[in-house]
Amino acid sequence: MGKLIYFWEFFKVGLFAIGGGMATIPFLTEISRKFGWFTEEELLNFIAVSESTPGPIGINISTYAGYTAGGGGFGGLLMGVLCTLSLVLPSFLCVVLIARVLEKFKQNSIVKGVFYGIRPATTGLITAAFLGTFIKVFVDTGAIKVFADVFGAIDFVKVGLFFIILGANMIFKKLHPIVFIAFGAVAGLVLGL
Amino acid sequence: MNIYLQLFLTYAKVGVMTFGGGYAMLPILKREIVDGKKWITEEDLVDSYAIGQCTPGVIAVNVATLVGYNKKGILGAVCATLGVIFPSVLIILSIASVLSAFSDNVYVKHAFGGINVAVCAIVTLVVAKLFKTTVKDWITALLCVGTFSLTYFVGVPAILCVVGAAVAGLIICGVRNAKANKADKDGRGAK
Numbered sequence: 001m002g003k004l005i006y007f008w009e010f011f012k013v014g015l016f017a018i019g020g021g022m023a024t025i026p027f028l029t030e031i032s033r034k035f036g037w038f039t040e041e042e043l044l045n046f047i048a049v050s051e052s053t054p055g056p057i058g059i060n061i062s063t064y065a066g067y068t069a070g071g072g073g074f075g076g077l078l079m080g081v082l083c084t085l086s087l088v089l090p091s092f093l094c095v096v097l098i099a100r101v102l103e104k105f106k107q108n109s110i111v112k113g114v115f116y117g118i119r120p121a122t123t124g125l126i127t128a129a130f131l132g133t134f135i136k137v138f139v140d141t142g143a144i145k146v147f148a149d150v151f152g153a154i155d156f157v158k159v160g161l162f163f164i165i166l167g168a169n170m171i172f173k174k175l176h177p178i179v180f181i182a183f184g185a186v187a188g189l190v191l192g193l
Numbered sequence: 194m195n196i197y198l199q200l201f202l203t204y205a206k207v208g209v210m211t212f213g214g215g216y217a218m219l220p221i222l223k224r225e226i227v228d229g230k231k232w233i234t235e236e237d238l239v240d241s242y243a244i245g246q247c248t249p250g251v252i253a254v255n256v257a258t259l260v261g262y263n264k265k266g267i268l269g270a271v272c273a274t275l276g277v278i279f280p281s282v283l284i285i286l287s288i289a290s291v292l293s294a295f296s297d298n299v300y301v302k303h304a305f306g307g308i309n310v311a312v313c314a315i316v317t318l319v320v321a322k323l324f325k326t327t328v329k330d331w332i333t334a335l336l337c338v339g340t341f342s343l344t345y346f347v348g349v350p351a352i353l354c355v356v357g358a359a360v361a362g363l364i365i366c367g368v369r370n371a372k373a374n375k376a377d378k379d380g381r382g383a384k
Contacts, residue, residue, distance in 0.1 A: 193306030
């Protein structure tokens, strides 16, 4: 029974995360806040590893999240597999059902309407999920007691590094994200972040 | 070789060779299953992508399920789907096992401190790109900002937002279609 909640939560992620791997983030952020199976910082680690390894990002992230939710070790391995399969199941069912009525489905005005609404909403959801996580990376929110503490709580070294990587990424658009992640790792070691 | 095994192995190969999933998988799929195995035509592949986007879940996996299903029914879909996720699961679990053993190591912590900053930069650009492709007019802008505000400031669960946006999209497109039909009729009437 205890495992059923994991299955159900990842099933819901698979069902409602529409529009690619990153769309899983808002739902996984909610899971992190609700159940504490992994922290939001760990979620960033999942993304980093998922971007740097082969395979669809959504699958990589959910496998890693499942492993961590299972507490690592053998239980983590099992949970990684279980959570990934749970995430895939709803889309598997949808696609198999839709495959029979493929042509009608594509031209259906109801389907078009639904996706016209969901696409921008997903962007809003991803932005909201990340804003919360971003703030935690750059600002030591625990240190803020009164408003005057805000300035001192911001990690300006990290903010500087952020803009350097952002700028480099905008200039060298063709470079694979793994390059920037590797640069971040080296910078983190050198600066002792 | 058994067709089911072929579906599994071919998709496992595609999974290993793709970095980033989704559209990054398109050229590799073209080489493997359109040019190589000749399971589907290039047009079918593009169609599959359209369907993959319009169904929940990970696009690359949906495309695998669809191609597998069209080739060999449910069992074919199972083989292709398991094939495409197999390398990911294997690789991620290996890395996760190794990293978790070193998670208390001070150097690993510093490295991830920097990596998190890099991820923030990468995601910022991903989100910026998403804005460009999904926000096209003032209605979609409103839907995007509305969803953001509801979930960020009010704490409305993401699932409710998705369902709400779907309903809103339905209504908006319904109204538009009705208007277009009416204009069409009026236009004919004037003639």
